[in-house]
Amino acid sequence: MWVRFVLGLLMTVVCLGIAGRRAFFLYRVGQKFQPLEAERRVDAGSAVRAEVAEVAFQRKLLRWTVPGVAHFLVFWGFMILLFTIVEAFIGLVKADFQIPIVGNFAWFGFIEDLFALLCVLALVVFTILRIQQAPKNLGRRSRFFGSHIGPAWFVLFMIFNVVWTLLAYRGASINAQELHDPANADKMGFLHGAFASQWFAAILPKTNVEFWETFFLLLSLGVLLGFTVFVTYSKHMHIFASIPNVAFARRPRALGALEPVFWQGKKIDFEDPGDDDVMGVGKVEDFTWKGLLDFATCTECGRCQSQCPAWNTDKPLSPKVLIMGLRDHSLAKAPYLLAAKNEAGEVPEGGIPEAAAAEAAKPLVGPQGDESAHVGEHGITGEGVIPFDMLWSCTTCGACVEQCPVDIEHVDHIVDMRRYQVLMEGAFPEEAGIMLNNVEHAGDPWGLGRSKRLEWAESLDFELRVYEGDKIPDDVEYLYWVGCAGALDDTAKRTARAVATLLHEAGVEFMVLGEAESCTGDPARRMGHEFLFQMLAMQNVEVLNEAGAKRIVVTCAHCYNTLANEYPQVGGHYEVVHHTTLLARLVADKRLTPVQRVDAAVTYHDPCYLGRHNRIFAAPREVLGAIPGTQVQEMPRNREKSFCCGAGGARMWMDENLGERINQNRADEALATKPDIVAAACPFCITMLSDGVAQRQQEGTAATTVAVTDVSEVLLRSVRPDLVDSLSASS
């Protein structure tokens, strides 16, 4: 007995010692990162709810049924196995130990063994999935492309070992009890129900039963402890890290509003920033420790990668590989971060291994045109930790954040890195500078200017009420925020006219700001130019507050997101409604009556900033469904899984030279549904999809009759068919 106690104790102390040292090391590295943002308050209630939903019930994993159920089984298998493990550890000193109360019951042993077997079943499923979806079969289409494949197989192998050795130990334990101490056999009542353990009992030798019991006990603990050590050094860290990571995540989700820029946990005041304030993330340790926790939690499952519009169109961005790259860099740089610095803040020469010094010297974001930059099966190469094109390929569509089972905040990290590039380095795709200059000086991304902001309304058949500098009159129900596209882009102007006409038709009193309106700042913010965003936001909020705006209706998904979710950060609190929501309400209230049949198959595209970022999925579909004659269709990727049009994240204003065009990919998906109309609810989606559809029409592979249009324009055809022609003529 004492031999197994000593050996067991020794193994435990050594392994937990190594794992503990590793955990302490990671903790110390985390302390070199930035403190949490002051505004990231972790509210206990929502954290607990998230833990229950996402950890205990595996909500996000279960969205993918097969791997989700398999993971659910492994997770709960291990939860139940914890009891078995406790039994095993105490078995080191007390061979006939049973967990108090439940340990008496056969059903308890049955449950333990059942979950152990279900766990093995799940491993079989994982094995099949990993073979089917292996990168060597599917290449970039594999969600495991770029993940560490070897360690992943090792994890499956080790989980299998943990399970079978525990069962073998329990089998040996049954033999030991029954053969060696039959009088005492009933003591461990749970073993009666432990059917799988009994299989092991049946096949194990009936001689030297105590030896076999000790052997399998030590083997199972050895496997378990060894696995624990491995976990702390691998991508499998999520089994510990996901719990705090979910607790500290942005709620309800890291989508919608972006956070302001923080340094040392405090919001940066752009009017009077501190001399040493660093804006955005220029070095990996400029992320908060929650950032590091994100990197450490990534399990390389590749759900994000499978959804990413950049990755799916052969661009050098995979959210997974990005997070892995940041993790690998953080760990490689760790000796530098932890080393004592001299007065100049430098590590004395030779103070740390050369590799760590080299890693520390690497820029976080590589230069533009870096020929050595590559994102491939074995991670990232190049002058920077994150290649320039990797950073700038992101459309901030949020598909990665939506999918991540452990709530990693990819988009926030990407924008934080962009912020440093733009604000501190002035480094970004050059062509976007035109947009920034235009927004700054003309108040719109095209640089057309405020004086052009009412031209869209010239062909309306009623008098548009325009704000003239006083308070908005009391009888005005809504301020209509037309947006730069609605006011200035020829296609979007049609939408603006359709919405205005429908509101008028429904008897809704509304007003527009006209020349007093300007860009909300969304493209500037998404590309990292927080300073410009703050300027525009404060200016717009001042106008809106002076006008006494309370309820605002918006036709652009980006304006909607900014006004509703981001302006509260700068003192602008309004009830913001998207035009599709308002139109759905007006139709439901019979204030708008679709009369004319529109016999058309309509495929609806969810704009990222309306759907995923703001959960408005139903209203546009309700509007389309209420029109007699329409047949509303779905693309395979819809709602939460909608595929970006390619315009988000200020990508609208950048060249797209790498890989396939995102809008083409999405337009092809829409065309595959054989639509008469492709409808969307954001002017930028409409521009992108129109281009994609037009391309196929030119090539002769799409019917020339397919129209790409806003939901409101389809409704207008039914409500006021007489006005369609006059309002869609370009002005």
Added chain:
Amino acid sequence: MKIVVLVKYVPEPTATWKFAPDLTVDRAGVEGRLSELDEYAVEQAAQLAEKGVASEVVFLTVGPAKAAEGLRKALAIGGDKAVHVLDDAIHGSCALSTSLVLAKALEKEGYDLVLAGMASTDAELSVVPSMVADRLGINQATFAGELSVDGGAVTIRRDSDVASEKVTAALPAIVSVTDQTGEARYPAFKAIMGAKKKPITTWSLADLGVDASAVGLGAASVRTVDVSPTPARTAGTIVTDDGEGAAQLAGFLADRGFI
């Protein structure tokens, strides 16, 4: 070598301009900006400083109090300091009097090379660099699409419809540059903050020894007698193709003497 860049703070070209009772642009009613065309000159000066050709870069403007914002923008792109000639008496000056003020300020500041944009985006006269050259009696090379400085001379490429000329002028000289010289960099926020620490000197007409009666609306060589809004663009003709579309289009063009 010391470069002085002439920059102008102009009313935002895309905004709706209003006019004051004296028929000058009501600057308070419209946002202003550093003239886009001057940004090219600023960028060229910044590049010459980075190449080590220029040892000092100074931005010079004549304009209302808010023109200092234009100087800050220039200083965010590059340069060391700026000079702002600010005097109520200058209000309403024509190009001739502006060139007088600029010439005096240049004499006082000192220079080897003077750079300017090809035109201002408000008045669009393009004549100020030549007028300044004349007043100072220095060489001028205008509409440079490319420029380089070597030894005591500046060399430019000057493109016209029929030829591309290479022109050299001995320093001191004044050069106006076109948009062909390359977009100005978009300054990082750090550079904008850094620009706030660079000195801006303000001079009045008295500091330059210019008599107030020689400038301003009263001394202007041209007088605006009336201002009215540009009439709205009239709607074009839409030809619907009913089989005769091409003929109608041809007829339309023929009627107007295009074909």
